[in-house]
Amino acid sequence: MRRVVTEGVAASLTAAVWAVARLALAVSALAVSPTAEASTAGGASAFRPTDPDFVVAELPGGPSGAREGFARQFELSRSDPQLAARLAGALLEQARISAQPQLYGRAESVLAPWIARPTVPAPLLTLEATILQQRHEFAAAIRLLDRAIAQDPRSGQAHLLRANVHIVTGDYEHARPDCAWLMGSGEQWTGSVCIAQVLGSTGQLERARALLERLTAGDAVDASGRKQFDRGPTAEVLAWTLSVRADLAVRAGALPEAEAMLTRAVALTPAGDYVRLALADVLIARNRLADAVNVLDTTRPSVGVLLRRTIAQSRAHAGRTPDSLADLEERLNVSAQRGERTHLREETRLALEFPHDGTDGRQAALARARDNFNVQRETEDIRLFARAVAVARDPAALAMLKDWLQRSHYEDVIVNELMRSGQSS
Amino acid sequence: MTRAMGWFAQGVAALCALCILGAPRAESHESSTSYLRLEARADGSLNGSLDVGALDLSWSVPLDADGDGRVLWREVEAVKPGIAALVADKLTVERGGRRCIFHVTDVLVTRHVGEPYLSLPFAGRCEAAGLLGIRSDLFFGEDSGHRTLFDVRTASGPTAGFLAANVREWQQLQAPNPWTTFAAFVVQGIWHVWTGYDHLAFLLSLLLPCALTAGRGAWRPAARFQVVFRDLLRIITAFTVAHSITLGLATLQVVSVSARIIEPLIAATIIIAALLNLFPKAAPLRLPLAFSFGLIHGFGFALALSELAPVRGQIVALLAGFNIGVELAQLSVVLLVAPVLVLLRQSAVYATRLMPAASVAVAAAGFVWLGARLG
Numbered sequence: 001m002r003r004v005v006t007e008g009v010a011a012s013l014t015a016a017v018w019a020v021a022r023l024a025l026a027v028s029a030l031a032v033s034p035t036a037e038a039s040t041a042g043g044a045s046a047f048r049p050t051d052p053d054f055v056v057a058e059l060p061g062g063p064s065g066a067r068e069g070f071a072r073q074f075e076l077s078r079s080d081p082q083l084a085a086r087l088a089g090a091l092l093e094q095a096r097i098s099a100q101p102q103l104y105g106r107a108e109s110v111l112a113p114w115i116a117r118p119t120v121p122a123p124l125l126t127l128e129a130t131i132l133q134q135r136h137e138f139a140a141a142i143r144l145l146d147r148a149i150a151q152d153p154r155s156g157q158a159h160l161l162r163a164n165v166h167i168v169t170g171d172y173e174h175a176r177p178d179c180a181w182l183m184g185s186g187e188q189w190t191g192s193v194c195i196a197q198v199l200g201s202t203g204q205l206e207r208a209r210a211l212l213e214r215l216t217a218g219d220a221v222d223a224s225g226r227k228q229f230d231r232g233p234t235a236e237v238l239a240w241t242l243s244v245r246a247d248l249a250v251r252a253g254a255l256p257e258a259e260a261m262l263t264r265a266v267a268l269t270p271a272g273d274y275v276r277l278a279l280a281d282v283l284i285a286r287n288r289l290a291d292a293v294n295v296l297d298t299t300r301p302s303v304g305v306l307l308r309r310t311i312a313q314s315r316a317h318a319g320r321t322p323d324s325l326a327d328l329e330e331r332l333n334v335s336a337q338r339g340e341r342t343h344l345r346e347e348t349r350l351a352l353e354f355p356h357d358g359t360d361g362r363q364a365a366l367a368r369a370r371d372n373f374n375v376q377r378e379t380e381d382i383r384l385f386a387r388a389v390a391v392a393r394d395p396a397a398l399a400m401l402k403d404w405l406q407r408s409h410y411e412d413v414i415v416n417e418l419m420r421s422g423q424s425s
Numbered sequence: 426m427t428r429a430m431g432w433f434a435q436g437v438a439a440l441c442a443l444c445i446l447g448a449p450r451a452e453s454h455e456s457s458t459s460y461l462r463l464e465a466r467a468d469g470s471l472n473g474s475l476d477v478g479a480l481d482l483s484w485s486v487p488l489d490a491d492g493d494g495r496v497l498w499r500e501v502e503a504v505k506p507g508i509a510a511l512v513a514d515k516l517t518v519e520r521g522g523r524r525c526i527f528h529v530t531d532v533l534v535t536r537h538v539g540e541p542y543l544s545l546p547f548a549g550r551c552e553a554a555g556l557l558g559i560r561s562d563l564f565f566g567e568d569s570g571h572r573t574l575f576d577v578r579t580a581s582g583p584t585a586g587f588l589a590a591n592v593r594e595w596q597q598l599q600a601p602n603p604w605t606t607f608a609a610f611v612v613q614g615i616w617h618v619w620t621g622y623d624h625l626a627f628l629l630s631l632l633l634p635c636a637l638t639a640g641r642g643a644w645r646p647a648a649r650f651q652v653v654f655r656d657l658l659r660i661i662t663a664f665t666v667a668h669s670i671t672l673g674l675a676t677l678q679v680v681s682v683s684a685r686i687i688e689p690l691i692a693a694t695i696i697i698a699a700l701l702n703l704f705p706k707a708a709p710l711r712l713p714l715a716f717s718f719g720l721i722h723g724f725g726f727a728l729a730l731s732e733l734a735p736v737r738g739q740i741v742a743l744l745a746g747f748n749i750g751v752e753l754a755q756l757s758v759v760l761l762v763a764p765v766l767v768l769l770r771q772s773a774v775y776a777t778r779l780m781p782a783a784s785v786a787v788a789a790a791g792f793v794w795l796g797a798r799l800g
Contacts, residue, residue: 046474046535046546047534048531048534049498049534052497052498052502053497053499055497056496056497056543057480057495057496058494058495058496059480070484102478102480104456105456105568106484106569109590334574338587339572339587339589
């Protein structure tokens, strides 16, 4: 009798397990996402507009007559270095004003036949270096600028750009002579901003802030008591100066001051991408998320804009995936497919803001932050590296960062705090 | 000449320091990108589309006829022949060393990364068979930052990559012989089981009671060798059929399951299968469990295979090869273990001590893996 019962139980158990097996198979076939179509990447679906007046695109940068002119200018510039310099310069200027990155590529194509020659006129070298800097090819930019300055030691533009590339890469000691040259050659304003950036990163943050405060307060006077500047700076130069002041204020922990500086800078150059992004960062840091989104509203959605919008939205509505995240990831994906490494900073920030679980995620964020730190060392890059080091608790990376901070005497309240928390653990 | 310069002249005056001062920090931007999708079928047909940025195209084709800075659909329609001619001039596709004949069949509107694009579908034929080659000169001459991202599909699978100003051509590589792929993946399949301790552990927990029969609440030695053989055959076949099903489904991308779900599940199957060996009454469950757990292990094999072969060409050869490799490795384990079990079964210690102890050890290992995979 007992045996019969046991067998009965066993049989019904067997049937149950088979049922589970069938169910598992059915579930795996139905509930699991089908992936066959997912691999075809890129773009919305194409359509044919029904309205003849449907606006396909707005062309930035003025009437299209100029585009037709370009083809002819492009041809002529192959035999006229001055025209090549003017054309490339104008394209760069246009690229900057209208945030049309394609124009950097066009400017480089104008320069290409000249850059390939054994001797290149200095202005063309400087223009090419501007493009290389934009693409984060800093070492190559420095090499061209060294050549340009050797040919034409009086080029203020080349000296300023070389100082800037050195500052961006954290090589402050090499920036110093170029800043001094600018000061000594009558470019006091740009020279002062230049030297303030060096001082601010080499242990004299307060002195640098005071220097720029005097400069922008309009009370800069020389030894004889006369005002140093007959004319004030242009709106662009003043906006740049204010953004440097804001950067130093951010590192000193003075966020309200930074906000005031950047608000002025945005008013001076409403189309300027950089100052808007910087202001959005300060607003995010002050937890004024709606204001941050507003500041970014009028700008073309670059990776930088989308990144900050995503961060602000996700912090404002915790737990909800922001709409802009998919856009941002698509852009970063296209950039990676293009074989570029120019978005390391944004990728690092994204990885730290939306961390993947587990050690692998932390190590991946640290690897990105380190790669980025090895390319560029502006305030945000150094902070991101310090954050990634603190999160991953990696002793080798901590030692690397500590060593660099000590050698350069770099100051930043946030970095200092992260380093303290890293050491205490 | 001065007049022809248009707005370029205006920029020159402002140039000097400003173009650098205005961008003192390297804020990176996206540059221009075209997207080429192309499918060349074995029957010689060639289909695809080229998506080009409206802004990029406006430099080569007068898209804004009235010059108001806006491109209207009517303006695009008016220059369709010009657009088609530009593509015909700048984009070449070759197959087997001969140029394919194709033409742009339509102009549509689309978007990529938030920018306006024109999508240009094209169709045509390649008279020759053989390897595919593409070359584009579109925009590269006047925009050194331009890239054409391509997604090419042929009978041997899809390939993605990009063309740039200094690399304007892509040539399909000779695909390896399917038998070479097959043989390589047989080896990979064998290797995966032999070095994948978790599949070995699961197999072992299925095999351990094979030389025993359950009766009256206790394990007893199987009376005859044929009984052992039949039991082995049924259990191993159930496991094999089940994991072949899911390996195939997952590899052909009919279904996909995350490694985060499958890896802990595999550890759980080891624990359950090993612990059930302690209960002779559960013996009838072994066959259905071998099947249902086989389904889970198949996903595990598929994950391993996807790591080995991220590019999906010659899918039949690699799937068949890998699966046969897995079976061969399994068979080798059975041939190694089964004779030992057959010999051991008569020893009284085996059924009462050794087999349960080994099962507990396997289950313990399963618990360790489960912890590691959930952690």
